[in-house]
Amino acid sequence: MLKRPPPSDNKKADRDSPTSAALKCAYQLMQQRIISNPNDMMGILLFGTKETKFDETSASDMAYPHCYLLADLDVPAAGDVKRLRNLVEDEAESEELLVPSKEGVNMSNLLFCANQVFTTNAPNFSSRRLFLVTDNDNPHADDRSLRSAAAVRAKDLYDLGVIIELFPISKPGYGFDRAKFYDDIIYRTSLSDPDSPAPISSAAKNSSSGDGITLLQSLLSSINSKAAPRRALFNLPLEIGPEVRIGVKGYIMIKRQEKVRSCYVWLGGEKAQIATGSTTQMAEDTARTVEKTEIRKAYKFGGEAVSFTPDQIKDMRNCFGEPVIRIIGFKPMSMLPIWANLRTPTFIYPSETDYVGSTRVFSALQQKLLKDKKMGIAWFIARKNAAPVIAALIPGAEQLGDNDEQLMPPGIWIVPLPFADDIRQNPETTLVQTTDTLTDLMRSVIQQLQLPKAIYDPVRYPNPSLQWFYRILQAIALEEDLPERPEDKTIPKYKQIDKRAGQYVIEWGEELENEYRHWASKSRKSSSALTKRSADTAAAHATSLAKRVKTESGAPPASTSDRGMTDAEMMEQNERGNISKLTMPVLKEWLGARRLPTSGKKADLVDRIQKYFDK
Template structure:
């Protein structure tokens, strides 16, 4: 449903005056470091495909990983320009920790030369963790699209000189500590096809586990993107189960799930990597945190709220200064000035007022806060969610949506056991097919809203067991972008929000034959899995806007307009239901002809002054002039006039009267009117 912009803006304006807890509601900046394994197997290109499939892999796993990182960087540099991104190659012959340290070649005689060139052997920091610069993006683009590697970075280490994962993790630790010490989200993306890098070496496995624990203590999450080969499954139990920590209190049931991207077999490795990485999106900031949810008197739990569905539109994320040689991010500073004296106005001099009767009534900040203060029990801090009753779900109509719905999820921070009670309420509402009606104040000093607490299914629309993140992982991984299981706060309208609309018109008749003909058309044009996935249909106008910004930022040529996935696939539609649509078209044409004939006979009967049963019809009030009344012609007279050529002798007024009685356009000159009458009469009389 499309919401009016003014309603959303009004809601945002109300939020601007609220007291927001900055520790729980802050802009979530993300720092992502790609760690790509450069081994012989990762550099090996797949064999030529047996079929001429366009989706078959033709690049090595390293090339696919680089393309994936490049596309992710393109998205982030426009949508989230303050995020940090870096790229670390491990398993390389050369070693470099920081740009400028020098590219160290391997010395097979001693380890001292390795330590001289880099503190982390066989680790090459290709891009430091920072806001991607234009030069970095261009260098990565050259490596991805043209295969340029002038420094021979993508060269695996010789046999017997393999990299230790402890060094890789410790190198990542130093990068995050130095470049992103205070970021809310810090993540290490490991892309590899080796499920046991330290086979039989317990000391190396133990050291790697210690370094992984250090990263998690630092607040860095490790995400693994394994690549499985034909006939060889990636076994997490060999090594990475001790490296990847799964948070039992994670709010996303799929957060701990590792999905392997398969290479070969007609499945695009690049598409799999991009899909899996996009599924690991930046943790969404909460709309409210630790809100008290009163289910019954004396029974309280705490929940967090998220705005998962929102309208996407071009937005200015930052100001850019283009006055110099290099474009730079500008820092804005607002100063209020008196329009009369042009002097700077201090914050303490500004007062808020409302206009009543032509005069301004001033209020202090404390009085303004008092207007929106509602009575709550002690400990609620002026906000909360309270159930006041229950209703059958069928009593909540779809048109009752007046604002964006809020997704809520339990939190154990204030009330231990909130998850169990929340799950019990969710299952009971689903089983009873009921909704809860609640009184909702999301933040301090906001207006209260009546909401319906509606339960939702899991990502696959499955059973109740899907809500706790359990179930068949293969089934749930089909479409991870589906909405999660939980409770939704569905804002309900007040009495003055409902518009009165009296639709007294009778429904249009539907021929049974046409209804039957349409059934196979609908059945053959259903979306995959009969579900709409918005992630597969990006907004073409928005994508073109971002593409132009990217062209300006990287000084590239303006590309051609890309494909629009929202346009109908006419060839596929014609192949599936072309014959049925042609049959429906002919049937519709015959139905329309029959209906027009019936109406023409009825008008002719009205002209003769008798109804269908021989009874005289009630006289209508005269609304036309006497000249037009004299010039009225029956359908038979019109046919005779056309046949004898006397229609051109009629005045324009009479011709327009004839066309008006048929609900046909009366615009144009006399010759056009005559031609229009002849065409209509030829097909309907």
């Protein structure tokens, strides 16, 4: 694994050996996990090395020959990251340590050593996994006894709850064959396994031809896909009918990544230290410390505070029953509008823990919904003390990658639907309809700005704010120089945009100016004609309007509501400043005849009419 790929002039060709790529991958993974999951434990065990090391006290311990424990299983500290970084960046140190043994690799000793590390440092952890990176698909080709011993050690690990994840590396011109040895060592995830939604990693290829798919990138992609264990959000019964229940587990597959603050750090001393905080609740009048037993929750109702005991609040929250997913009917998928979604959907998968046979029933339900293009409507309570919601059960088909690698397993998505009180009216907007010529020109602009393959890949555009935050945090923790500016991959490539679509944008802008001039001249002509007509009718109408005003005891000229005011009459009142003297029925009738909103106070109606004439 220490052999480097042949030199190449291509900038995208591999420069790292498989061992170096694996260590760099471990270094980047440790950098990510130490910030995003600071409580997770990590360890690095090298096998097949000339030197042997299991613990710090005994460097010549030969209980596990040719196994070198580079980093013991523990929460990574800044020192561990620095040491791994030096090993990755210093070629002399890596060549001194990474000397292969002349003897063959004994997989039984490796798995037994890993077993010892897990039982010593993490005996009670619910999620324990061993990431095995190798390019040797048949380490014991001629020794059946060693193959059997390795299979026994692997079975011991699985009995302890340790899941082995294989990350194979294909050699140039030779593929990695799992069937030769690792099918007896690596157990395929079963449907009853809580980690089953994780896809199976395909072999990473050593790109010596410079095709852009480098070994390091392939390893990072494979390991990142399984870096975070699939912890179930809930384990609930899915009630399909009366007394017909199966078991399912829910997972959050899509989640907004945010800055996670796990602790406070004090930077006032020579070294950064973790600050320990404490909170004390005190009475406002006497400054006396208040105990938890003296605190009661209260809600304001009718201007008064109504308090409840903890037992009363618990009873109110549990009045809707136990957590469950209960199907109450089925509807066509076409009836679900795109806006009917309140929160991030939850992915559910069958579980055989509580109900045997759940997998078959769940699979039949999912395939039937897909075939008939139907969705289920369910009563959904995610956990205790949670508010019930009406949710749509939308089937999800299996998604495969280019190499038949599973990107998304088949399952069902739970989409919370809004109640009637959650739906709000859209705000009032004034739309201006474009012309066919402008539409055709804009179509050319959009076609020139299409992404490659018309697919947006969010992996290629990391959040610049998060990356800058983590970069500063890493520099402080590892005592590195602070970076000067963040790397923002979301900044548009202006030169390329101008080269591809600049001329089309200019043509569209020129056409827009021409259309505006045409519209402005047409509006001026219609306005002058309207003014001329209003002058002719104003004299004839002035007498009758004055008589009506006199007969109504000095009331403002609002009696035109009997027949409705024309645009010319309303424009005349606007020019004289008499619109505010008209009555509300006249204003509302005039606005309603022109399909304008009639809600609001009188000042709102007057303002709406004035804006109409301004346009």
